[in-house]
Amino acid sequence: MSTQPPQPTPAAEGAPGVAPHLLYVTGLSFAYPGRPGLLRDLHLTLQPGERVGVIGPNGAGKTTLFMLLCGVLTPDSGMIRLLERPVTPGTFHPEIGMVFQNPDDQLFCLSVWDDVAFGPQNLGLSRAEVAARVEAALTTTGVRHLAERPPQQLSGGEQRMVAIAGVLALHPRLVIYDEPSANLDIRSRRRLIQFLQASPETLLLASHDLELILEVCDRVLLLDAGQIVGDGRPYVVMGDAALMAAHGLERPATLL
Amino acid sequence: MNLTLDAYAHRDSPLHRWEPRCKLVALLVLLFAFAFVRDLRLLPAMLLVTAGLYAASRLPAALLLSRLRYPGMFLLLFALLVPLLVGSTILLKIGPLALYREGLLFLLLVATRFGAILTVSIVLFGTMPFLTSVRALRALGLPEILADMTLLAYRYLHELGRDLRMMQTAMRLRGFQGRAFSPRNLRMPAALVGSLLVRSYARSERVYQAMILRGYGHESACCASTLVPVTRPDLMALVGTLLVATGFVVGDVLLRTGALV
Amino acid sequence: MHLPDGILPVTVCAAGYATGGALTWYALRKINRQANPRARVPQAALLTAAFFVASWIHIPVPPTSVHLILNGLLGVLLGYYAVPAILIGLFFQAVMFQHGGLTTLGVNATMMGLPALLAYVLFRLRFLFGRESRAGTGLAGFLGGAGGLALAVLIFYGLLVTTIPATLDIRMERAAITALALAHIPVVLLEGVFTALVVLFLQRVRPDLLDGASGWTPPVPVAAPDPSLPGIRGADEPHA
Numbered sequence: 001m002s003t004q005p006p007q008p009t010p011a012a013e014g015a016p017g018v019a020p021h022l023l024y025v026t027g028l029s030f031a032y033p034g035r036p037g038l039l040r041d042l043h044l045t046l047q048p049g050e051r052v053g054v055i056g057p058n059g060a061g062k063t064t065l066f067m068l069l070c071g072v073l074t075p076d077s078g079m080i081r082l083l084e085r086p087v088t089p090g091t092f093h094p095e096i097g098m099v100f101q102n103p104d105d106q107l108f109c110l111s112v113w114d115d116v117a118f119g120p121q122n123l124g125l126s127r128a129e130v131a132a133r134v135e136a137a138l139t140t141t142g143v144r145h146l147a148e149r150p151p152q153q154l155s156g157g158e159q160r161m162v163a164i165a166g167v168l169a170l171h172p173r174l175v176i177y178d179e180p181s182a183n184l185d186i187r188s189r190r191r192l193i194q195f196l197q198a199s200p201e202t203l204l205l206a207s208h209d210l211e212l213i214l215e216v217c218d219r220v221l222l223l224d225a226g227q228i229v230g231d232g233r234p235y236v237v238m239g240d241a242a243l244m245a246a247h248g249l250e251r252p253a254t255l256l
Numbered sequence: 257m258n259l260t261l262d263a264y265a266h267r268d269s270p271l272h273r274w275e276p277r278c279k280l281v282a283l284l285v286l287l288f289a290f291a292f293v294r295d296l297r298l299l300p301a302m303l304l305v306t307a308g309l310y311a312a313s314r315l316p317a318a319l320l321l322s323r324l325r326y327p328g329m330f331l332l333l334f335a336l337l338v339p340l341l342v343g344s345t346i347l348l349k350i351g352p353l354a355l356y357r358e359g360l361l362f363l364l365l366v367a368t369r370f371g372a373i374l375t376v377s378i379v380l381f382g383t384m385p386f387l388t389s390v391r392a393l394r395a396l397g398l399p400e401i402l403a404d405m406t407l408l409a410y411r412y413l414h415e416l417g418r419d420l421r422m423m424q425t426a427m428r429l430r431g432f433q434g435r436a437f438s439p440r441n442l443r444m445p446a447a448l449v450g451s452l453l454v455r456s457y458a459r460s461e462r463v464y465q466a467m468i469l470r471g472y473g474h475e476s477a478c479c480a481s482t483l484v485p486v487t488r489p490d491l492m493a494l495v496g497t498l499l500v501a502t503g504f505v506v507g508d509v510l511l512r513t514g515a516l517v
Numbered sequence: 518m519h520l521p522d523g524i525l526p527v528t529v530c531a532a533g534y535a536t537g538g539a540l541t542w543y544a545l546r547k548i549n550r551q552a553n554p555r556a557r558v559p560q561a562a563l564l565t566a567a568f569f570v571a572s573w574i575h576i577p578v579p580p581t582s583v584h585l586i587l588n589g590l591l592g593v594l595l596g597y598y599a600v601p602a603i604l605i606g607l608f609f610q611a612v613m614f615q616h617g618g619l620t621t622l623g624v625n626a627t628m629m630g631l632p633a634l635l636a637y638v639l640f641r642l643r644f645l646f647g648r649e650s651r652a653g654t655g656l657a658g659f660l661g662g663a664g665g666l667a668l669a670v671l672i673f674y675g676l677l678v679t680t681i682p683a684t685l686d687i688r689m690e691r692a693a694i695t696a697l698a699l700a701h702i703p704v705v706l707l708e709g710v711f712t713a714l715v716v717l718f719l720q721r722v723r724p725d726l727l728d729g730a731s732g733w734t735p736p737v738p739v740a741a742p743d744p745s746l747p748g749i750r751g752a753d754e755p756h757a
Contacts, residue, residue, distance in 0.1 A: 072425055092431045105422040108451035110721050121440075122431025150722045152454050170430065284619070291527040291620045327521055327615045334524070341693055370523030377522075377619050381612045389612075399545055401558060406605050408562035409569070413609070416563075416570045437577050446711055449571045449587075450718030453564065453594070457726055460563035467559065 020084055022048045022202050023069070023174060028078035030061075030068055038064055039226040042078070046174070046202060053213035053234065054206040056223035057248035062206040063101075065223070066176045069204075070098050083173065094123060097172035101179040103159040107151035112143060112162050115151055119170040137165040141195065157188025161195075168201075177205045181212050210238055210252035222247060265385045269314035272383045275490040276392035282497035283380040289501035290372050295511040296361060298504060299368045305500060306372040313379045323378055324371065331370060338363050386410060412459070419455060423448055518586060518673060519607065519617030519625050525680055533624030537604070540630050544600035561598040564591075569606050576707065583704060589665025590712045592633030593640040593658065594719075594726065599633040600626075628672045636665035640716075654720050654727070655713045662712025666705045674698040 023046035031037040038061045046052060054062050067073045069080060074089040081087065082095055100106050109115035116137050120130040138144040141161040146154060151162050160180065167175060180196070181189045189212070196203065196216045207213055213220060213234060220237040222230030224247040230237045238244060239255040265272075271279070290302055310320065339359035348355040381389055387407070394403040427434075427444070434441045464472075525533075548554050568591050575582040592599045604626045610616040617625050640661040646653020678694050719726050 070429055072429065092428070092433075094431060098429055100422065100426060102422075104455060105419065106426040108423055108427075108447050110447065110718060118427075118432070118444075119430040122433070152451070152722045166430065287522075287620055288527060288530070291522065291525075291530055294526070323615050330521055337693065366523050368523075370521060373522035373618065373620060374615055377611070378615070386612075401545060401548065401554065402541075402601055402605065404555075404558050405562040405565060405601055406608070408559060409565040409605055410609070412563055413566045413569060416566045417573075420570050420573070434575075435577050437579050441577055442707075442711060443714060445574050445576060446714035447718055448574065449590075449711075450715045450722065452567050452571055453715070453719065453726070454723050456563040456567040457560065457723065460559040463563065464556065464559040472555065 021045045021081075022050075022083060023204075024079075024081040025069070026079050028065075028068065028080065029076045030064060030073065031076060032064075037226060039068070039075075042226065042228060044221070044228065046204065048173070048202055049200075050219055051196075051199075051203040051217045052205070053217035053220045054204065054223055055208075055210065055213060055220060055238070055249060060223045060247075061226050062223055063178055066098060066178055066204070066206065069176065070096050092122070094119070094170040095173045096176065097167035097170055097174070098176040099160075099163050099167055099178065099180060101182055103151075103156070103163040106163045106166065107159060110150055111148050112138070112151055112154075112165075113147040115162060116166045116169050119166055123170070133169045133171070134165075137169040140168060141165040142191070155188075156183050157185065157191070160184065160188070160192065164195075172201060174202045174204060175199070177203065177207075179207055179209075180205060181207060181209045210249075211254060214238065214252055214254055222249075224248070262385050264315055264319065264382050265388075267314060267383075269312060269383065270493075271309070271313040271379060274383075274493055275484055275486045276384055276388050277395055278486060278490040278494040279380065279384070280389070280392050280396065282494045282501075283376055286497055286501045287373050287376055289504040290369055290376070292505050293369065293508045294365065295508050296365060297511055298508055299365070301507075302368060302372045302504070306375045309379050310375055313383050315379065315382055319382070320375060320378060324374060327370075327374065331367060334366065335363055338366075408463070412456075412463075415459075416452065416456060420448070420452055423451065518669065519610070520621045520628070520673070520676065522618030522620050525621060525624065525676065527620070529676065529680055530620045530624060533621065533627055535623070537623035537626040537630070540627055541600055541604060544597045544630075544634075547597045548601075557598060561595055561602055564595060564598075565602040565605050568602065569609055576711070578703070578707065583707070585708055585711060586629070586666055586669070587662075587708070587712070588629040588633045588669060589636035589662035589708060590715055592636035592665055593661045593712065593716065595633075596637050597634070599637065600630045603630045603633060624676070628669050628676075632665040632668035632672075635668055636661035639664050648724075648728075651717060651720070655717050658713035658716030659709040661709075661716075663705050663709025665712075666701075666708045670698060670701045670705060 023044065025042060025044040028039055028042040028044075029037065030039045042065070054065075056062060064073065068075050069087065071080075071087045071089045071091060071093055079086065082093065087093060087096075107115050109118060113134060116134045117130050120133045125133070135144070138147055141164050143158060143161045143165060146158060146162065151159055154162065164175075177196075181192055184192060189209075193212055193215050196205075196212075203216070205213065205217060217234055220230065220232065220234045221228050222237055222243065229247060230240070230243055235255060238249075238252055241251055244251050274282075286305075293299070293302060339355050340353055341356075341359060345357040346354045347357050347360065384392075387410075390398075390403055390406050390410075394400070427448070432444060434444060548557075551557075568587055572584050572587060574585070576585060588599075588603060591602055595602055604622075607617050607622055607625050607629070611619050611622060640657045642660065643650070643653045643657035646656075674694055674697070678691065716727065
């Protein structure tokens with residue numbers, strides 16, 4: 001099966017017979033000021049319910065891409081549309097949630113409950129609605145028993161699940177995970193994989209943990225030097241030894 | 257955020273080549289000499305010396321302009337109030353407001369001193385890396401605890417700035433605007449500061465362990481030996497600057513007491 | 518609220534360096550008397566950096582927003598180390614942002630450092646209510662934060678009043694300066710409240726940090742290196 005990047009012929013939106021994409025990115029280019037171009041003319045579409053893994057060497061631009069998708073960074077050129085609406089840098093888009101690589105950067109409230117409630121409160125929901133969302137998010141992520149604890153006192157795995165809960169409480173359509181299994185012990189990692197496998201949201205995951213991607217994702221993008229150089233089924237893209245080696249990666253043990 | 261002037265510290269100019277300790281002593285004395293000046297007739301000389309120093313440093317003019325902008329706003333407030341309040345000789349009267357001569361002259365003095373001192377301090381610290389400045393201060397007698405704290409704080413400033421920005425980004429991504437004045441918009445920044453402090457403590461504990469595992473506290477000799485040796489041109493420039501500084505001080509005293517014209 | 522270069526007469530600047538120097542000398546003496554002064558250097562240094570960074574946070578105060586000074590909170594958390602921390606913070610601000618000044622470094626350090634020590638003393642009032650008391654800690658935090666800034670404001674305006682040249686209309690000048698000083702009252706209260714909030718946060722998450730300024734033990738007691746191992750210096754090296 002071919003692992004060539006798909007030819008960029010994004011179907012015209014609104015055209016008859018074309019299902020609306022969840023995420024539609026075209027011509028995305030970005031460079032940090034004073035540095036050479038990081039992302040060049042990137043095209044990407046995601047369908048609802050897809051679980052997409054993003055792999056690639058360090059410096060390929062994965063985190064930068066995520067920051068652009070969330071509207072934190074402003075692209076130099078190109079267009080990002082989420083659910084038919086353009087993503088405007090600087091505005092609040094609760095439909096996209098992002099879980100940072102280091103949960104310490106996301107958790108700052110006095111208790112887990114407060115931290116998860118932070119997002120829904122910013123939506124202006126009533127106290128009852130906020131409470132309902134928080135309860136649901138805490139239960140889904142399995143940290144309900146930690147609700148009264150300060151997040152700073154939790155273990156790495158617990159912090160990660162609390163950070164996820166805080167994002168899920170906003171009811172996002174697309175959840176982006178940046179290195180979700182980094183620094184997790186085996187048990188926490190297994191719990192995370194099970195959780196991700198059961199998630200109904202559309203997922204976009206960047207990870208060096210290729211085994212996790214194999215278990216969770218149904219599509220893999222190989223990003224290197226700002227270009228998508230591979231796009232397809234995980235066992236096809238990651239099983240292509242030549243392709244992986246050409247971009248500084250190794251095939252996961254399961255596919256050897 | 258452009259935190260330091262280090263971007264220009266590795267250029268070449270007579271001021272860049274001036275030995276750090278001589279440069280520190282010379283220019284700090286000059287700064288105080290400028291602060292001493294009260295007679296307006298010395299202001300042109302002050303501006304001339306300042307311009308000469310800045311030109312010799314070969315730092316870009318754009319740097320000076322960008323650095324004067326923010327503190328200049330404070331000066332603007334001063335500029336708006338003082339000529340209207342201070343003085344007895346009225347120059348101009350607009351309705352109930354009066355523009356006083358003394359106030360205006362005082363403003364001129366303050367503005368010139370301010371600009372000159374700021375420019376010289378940019379020349380002083382912009383022509384050597386921050387690390388070198390601290391080492392030179394240490395060699396000149398700065399207590400060791402202060403030098404250590406300064407270097408460590410500087411080292412982690414960027415990281416903590418990055419931590420803060422990440423946390424603020426994460427807050428914004430979950431919808432926090434924080435523009436109105438409300439208890440919530442006070443509690444959230446307080447939690448942010450609290451988290452920053454907790455993370456800093458945790459990090460400092462790791463730093464401390466790393467430091468003592470590599471012998472911190474055992475050595476007492478410092479890095480003074482890594483400074484370049486002082487040469488004759490360095491000393492001559494030092495003496496020259498001290499003479500200029502003395503000239504300003506003496507000249508100011510003489511002008512004000514009427515010994516000179 | 519820092520005094521910039523050029524405004525104050527040089528006599529005041531020199532006096533500022535004298536008082537600032539004395540204050541720093543006093544603080545360093547107290548620091549060096551502790552069991553292990555160098556142990557807390559990383560802690561104090563990281564907190565100096567943290568406070569420097571924290572002062573960039575905007576608090577919305579209609580019609581604009583303010584940056585907090587936080588010298589009260591610094592004093593509360595660092596005790597005597599607050600004085601070198603403030604000195605270094607001011608030095609950074611002068612060199613990096615041209616905020617404050619080099620000739621006025623001594624004046625500014627005294628203006629903020631002395632109230633920081635006052636804030637530390639005020640904060641210890643919380644022991645009247647017991648260490649665990651939330652209300653007591655919050656109140657003491659408020660007093661420390663508000664008191665710390667209030668004293669700094671008093672010194673700031675005292676200096677301005679005495680150094681701006683006299684005019685015929687002294688009353689109007691005094692009135693203007695008094696009005697400006699009074700305008701700071703809301704900011705003083707705000708800083709008191711903010712300090713209380715941060716202190717309560719820390720009490721919940723890491724209460725040991727609030728005790729830190731007095732009686733702190735280093736995290737890792739490291740034994741002296743074994744001189745018999747190759748590469749380690751001789752047995753006459755001082756202990757950690």
